[in-house]
Amino acid sequence: MMTSGGNSSQSRDTRLWKELVQGNDRALGQLMHFHFKALLHYGFKFVKDEAFVKDCIQEVFIDLWNSRERVAEPTHVKAYLLVSVRRKIARNRRTMRLADDSLHDEYAFSIEFSPEWWMIRDETLARKAQVVSEMLAALPVRQREVIYLKYYQELSREEISAMLNITPQTVSNLLQMAYGQLRKRFSPTAISAFLVLLFS
């Protein structure tokens, strides 16, 4: 197709949102179809339990339907859904009393870099991935999350700022700081031109 990308999917989401608010359950189903994978991936960053995360996502959509007349239309539907999933996971974990104190913080965000999960056969590529993962692991949680949201979930600066409740400028600052941290910790040769671009 000729047009694809952020804007068209955003206007599609907004259209579906309007339809579901009017009581169209198929619109809800479509929204769920479009975003389930991204939400699952995001939820897994908090809890390494796929089934649990999937159930949380279902609950988010049921909640959305039940409160559709009260919820204000979000500017960024995807960002709204991501936040909802994070909250749901935090809440469900608390009620389940899973003994993990770190998760009482809604914003606890852990990206794990277990290399055995990567399906990389190519050795050079695996080494590169190792370097990148070490760099990211060395970053503060918040900076890591911004990088994840920007480059994995492909959210815009504005979406990230809406999600994390910070200004767009702070998003840019976090990215800048991430770059600064990396420069301090790693030798210049490890940081390729690519990482410079990454944080610009």
Added chain:
Amino acid sequence: MNYRHYTATDFVTDPFFRSWILEQESSAAAFWENWVKENPDRQEELDEARALLYVLAEKELSIGAEELDRRVTDVLAHISGQAQRTEARMRPAFYRYFTVAASICVVAGIGWLGYLYMETKPGKLREAGIVQESSDGYIVRFNETKKPVTILLDDSSVVTLEPQSELTFPQKFAPERREVHLKGEAFFQISHNPERPFLVKTKELVTRVLGTSFTVRSFEKDRNASVSVKTGRVSVYSKRDEPVSGAAEKVIGVVLKPNQRALFDKRESRLVKVIVDVPLKVTEIPAASLVFDEAPVKNVFKTLEKAYGIELFFNEELLSDCQLTANLSGLPMYEQLDLICRIIHAKYEVVDGQVIIHGEGCKAD
């Protein structure tokens, strides 16, 4: 798109590149593996992008289409269960739509107005979920089941009536023409009879055929009404333009061929011709004929034209240097076009039910 000038960050944000790493899509894999071979000097850049995506993606969290469908159904069943208790107006289980929607209809709106309409009608017969009513030689059938229902007409045409849809037809057709009225959605397989045209009327559109198969969709709730053609040819015009007998009015309508669809925008009263979401092959092409090895792109387009019965327009002279090495078998039409266009750095658009290719050619740099 010229990937030669892409930096790693460009790759990371490129949807086609991402589909290779994140979805492991086969057509993308074929393209990129080939691209690296042809552009060895860009491998470093490409690998950095790959490494970052792999690290961020972490683990391949897969949810199969089936499980996803099931989870969506669960949610919809759950909320419609609630709705029935509290509002008694939502009809349950629209699940089926997700499996068939791609092939036959635009996704928008639901058909419960038809249901409300039926509720207010007196004196109806209920048999196995079909509501039937007869008066003045006309039969009205409303499908209140969750599955399509087959109706055989007097002239041995077959109508597959979708849920929440209503068909009105005479017990016996008039000698000069066959006419039915539809609310909602149905697939028609019309028996061939050039002397007696078959007309399907909906609120906005009239579809006229001699013998063919096609789908008509016109739910009150939807923004669009549509007609999609599977075989044969049909003409569609809006009700306003319907020819009045005796009048020499000019009728504005469209003629549809297989895999084309007429879309009527109710708000703007506009009739446009598009291509169905998932075009089906009208001619069976053996898989081996869809594997191309340095084939002139012109031949590739000709093959697709033949396969789908859809016309493709391109500047033969400009694209005369373009060659294609690709395996297009097993891919849906739009993915085939995406892949070809990526390889020859072209774009395509669908205009008036036809495909137009815009490319600048493939002269060696």
